Amino acid sequence: xxxxxxxxxxxxxxxxxxxxxDGVSLHVKPGEVYGLVGSDGAGKTTTMRLLVGxxxxxxxxxxxxxxxxLKQVEQVRSQIGYLSQRFSMYEDLSVLENIRFFAEVRGLSxxxxxxxxxxxxxxxxxxxxxxxRAGLLSGGMKQxxxxxxxxxxRPRLLLLDEPTTGVDPVTRQxxxxxxxxxxxxxxxxxxxxxxxxxxxxxxxxxxMDEASRCHRVGFMKNGRIxxxxxxxxxxxxxxxxxxxxxxxxxxVLRHVAHRDVDVEDVQAFGDRLHIRVRDDKARDVxxxxxxxxxxxxxxxxxxxxxxxxxEDVFIDLSEDKDxxxxx
Amino acid sequence: xxxxxxxxxRKEFIQIxxxxxxxxxxxxxxxxxxxxxxxxxxNDVRNIPLAVVDRSRSPExxxxxxxxxxxxxxxxxxxxxxxxxxxxxxxxxxxRAAVIIPPDYAQNLSAGNAQVxxxxxxxxxxxxxxxxxxxxxISQAHAxxxxxxxxxxxxxxxxxxxxxxxxxxxxYNPDLISAHFMxxxxxxxxxxxxxxxxxxxxxxxxxxxxxxxxxxxxxIRPWELIVGKLMPYVILGFFNTIEVLAxxxxxxxxxxxxxxxxxxxxxxxxLITGLGIGLFASTIANTQQEAMxxxxxxxxxxxxxxxxxxxLEAMPTFxxxxxxxxxxxxxxxxxxxxxxxxxxxxMIQTDVLAMSLFAVGxxxxxxxxxxxxxx
Numbered sequence: 025x026x027x028x029x030x031x032x033x034x035x036x037x038x039x040x041x042x043x044x045x046d047g048v049s050l051h052v053k054p055g056e057v058y059g060l061v062g063s064d065g066a067g068k069t070t071t072m073r074l075l076v077g078x079x080x081x082x083x084x085x086x087x088x089x090x091x092x093x094l095k096q097v098e099q100v101r102s103q104i105g106y107l108s109q110r111f112s113m114y115e116d117l118s119v120l121e122n123i124r125f126f127a128e129v130r131g132l133s134x135x136x137x138x139x140x141x142x143x144x145x146x147x148x149x150x151x152x153x154x155x156x157r158a159g160l161l162s163g164g165m166k167q168x169x170x171x172x173x174x175x176x177x178r179p180r181l182l183l184l185d186e187p188t189t190g191v192d193p194v195t196r197q198x199x200x201x202x203x204x205x206x207x208x209x210x211x212x213x214x215x216x217x218x219x220x221x222x223x224x225x226x227x228x229x230x231x232m233d234e235a236s237r238c239h240r241v242g243f244m245k246n247g248r249i250x251x252x253x254x255x256x257x258x259x260x261x262x263x264x265x266x267x268x269x270x271x272x273x274x275x276v277l278r279h280v281a282h283r284d285v286d287v288e289d290v291q292a293f294g295d296r297l298h299i300r301v302r303d304d305k306a307r308d309v310x311x312x313x314x315x316x317x318x319x320x321x322x323x324x325x326x327x328x329x330x331x332x333x334x335e336d337v338f339i340d341l342s343e344d345k346d347x348x349x350x351x
Numbered sequence: 352x353x354x355x356x357x358x359x360x361r362k363e364f365i366q367i368x369x370x371x372x373x374x375x376x377x378x379x380x381x382x383x384x385x386x387x388x389x390x391x392x393x394n395d396v397r398n399i400p401l402a403v404v405d406r407s408r409s410p411e412x413x414x415x416x417x418x419x420x421x422x423x424x425x426x427x428x429x430x431x432x433x434x435x436x437x438x439x440x441x442x443x444x445x446x447r448a449a450v451i452i453p454p455d456y457a458q459n460l461s462a463g464n465a466q467v468x469x470x471x472x473x474x475x476x477x478x479x480x481x482x483x484x485x486x487x488x489i490s491q492a493h494a495x496x497x498x499x500x501x502x503x504x505x506x507x508x509x510x511x512x513x514x515x516x517x518x519x520x521x522x523y524n525p526d527l528i529s530a531h532f533m534x535x536x537x538x539x540x541x542x543x544x545x546x547x548x549x550x551x552x553x554x555x556x557x558x559x560x561x562x563x564x565x566x567x568x569x570x571i572r573p574w575e576l577i578v579g580k581l582m583p584y585v586i587l588g589f590f591n592t593i594e595v596l597a598x599x600x601x602x603x604x605x606x607x608x609x610x611x612x613x614x615x616x617x618x619x620x621x622l623i624t625g626l627g628i629g630l631f632a633s634t635i636a637n638t639q640q641e642a643m644x645x646x647x648x649x650x651x652x653x654x655x656x657x658x659x660x661x662x663l664e665a666m667p668t669f670x671x672x673x674x675x676x677x678x679x680x681x682x683x684x685x686x687x688x689x690x691x692x693x694x695x696x697x698m699i700q701t702d703v704l705a706m707s708l709f710a711v712g713x714x715x716x717x718x719x720x721x722x723x724x725x726x
Contacts, residue, residue, distance in 0.1 A: 076568045078725045098570040112565035116369045117362065128358035129569045173565070 035084030046247030059238030105174030115159030164195030262332035359579025402446035407456035550629025551642035608693025627713035
């Protein structure tokens, strides 16, 4: 049964009356990249902190890498790498000194740490900056340093809490390439050979394009995971329900679309609108909108059913639907 | 040795040596405080500005004033004509004491009933009481001198002597130099303040800068983190002790009569108390400022209720009881006894025991409160 690297069962975390995590269950397989998405305050960071044992859950059980997080927290920690949302390297230490410190306290010996640190700095592309003070690095380089320090002991599980928030798109791309390489070369960049056991990654992100790179995605809301599946399976739930509308003027298009009884939501995507419609109503809506927009003096350039993107799913799930139970 | 522990200690040292503020605190502040307190916190009153009204203007009155001039307690700063002037000078704080010699001083002196008025500004009781006893001593000595002279003139070789003579011998600090009393106190205060403030801020800084979150998810055990964080400050505190002792000894001439090894060992025991207070403060405070304030709140009563400045014997019973709660109190007794009196361990064992209990108690309480967690 324990081919799961992470097994969390019905975990809760209360801060006074605030139920930050309210019954989360999570299963992550070896070699899997699991994305945890949700709005700010949904409980993503608290969940991550519970998984690494930085917080003690109010209720529930967490097993990571075969160890109980509550009872065998030190064993758990020797198996994981964690990159917190906030930069948490020592700014007054150099890149190499930081890596050395975290390598040594996590058990690398006098002879091991240097070659291993250099290898990992090479891997993340920081080798040329090894003597620079961490505080003087750019935002993206800081995140890479954090990743390097999390990776230096060859963890089996990597937990990345919003590693790309506030980082420029190019660096974000770089960062993801590293994560993908990491999972592909199992179990770690230098490789221990046994391919059966890949590095697992749990990553939280506010970016849907990043979520769609994950093997599986969990949507968090109000401290719960309200939907969890592969990105394509999640998207397929909205198949045939997303319309793309282009035309002018945009405010007329939006106004008319909102008025339609079978339209659930309208979102602007640049010069287009994404319209979510009720099940099996796409054809009716298209017909009605075309005539209604014409009647209001607007012009439709294009109106068609498009494949849903994760963002559509996210918006759908984020809306308060008190009557609908979570899927 | 435990390699995790070594890594923490090395990291702490790197950080200490890269942080100018901490370095100044460690290297400069102890010496600065030693000099400030060694020179300023002294009860040795010298050169009290004296105003004089000499209405007698006779050789006799000048002889009296000369005897004031000869003693360095007073400095004749003003010679004025009226008592009104004296009042003005003392009110303004320009003169702290005044002597008024009446016009008939010389005549009365030969009749044997001369009077001189001595006026004292009592608003600062410490210097006033010194001035008072100095004035009395000077006048008495002068009177004796006059009598001796008079007998000598009349051809009698009778030597005048007071019927009872008290022969005083002052032990340990024969010249009653305040600095010798203050410097051991300064050592205690520095050990306490530096250890507590640096420990508290270094732990809280991890929280403030977010590095604690990364530290938490390492397999470092809480005791390793505590020992690793404190060890550098034990070592630095040790050098501070030596530094202050050396400057106190060679610059201020403070004696070191007791066993130096014992002094250092007991100083480190006291240092642990300071480290414990700092660690405890770090479990309460969320920011470095809060940590600093918490430490200061314990430091001030410590200084006032430990016998640092004010003698414990002079305190009301309630405060004296409170003083037993101040670890600094025991250390001051110990370090003063060792430095100035050169006593052996068995003479101060009660204080050593009490201080050690505080060290163990505070450190245990702090370690129990210390959590390697975020909540």
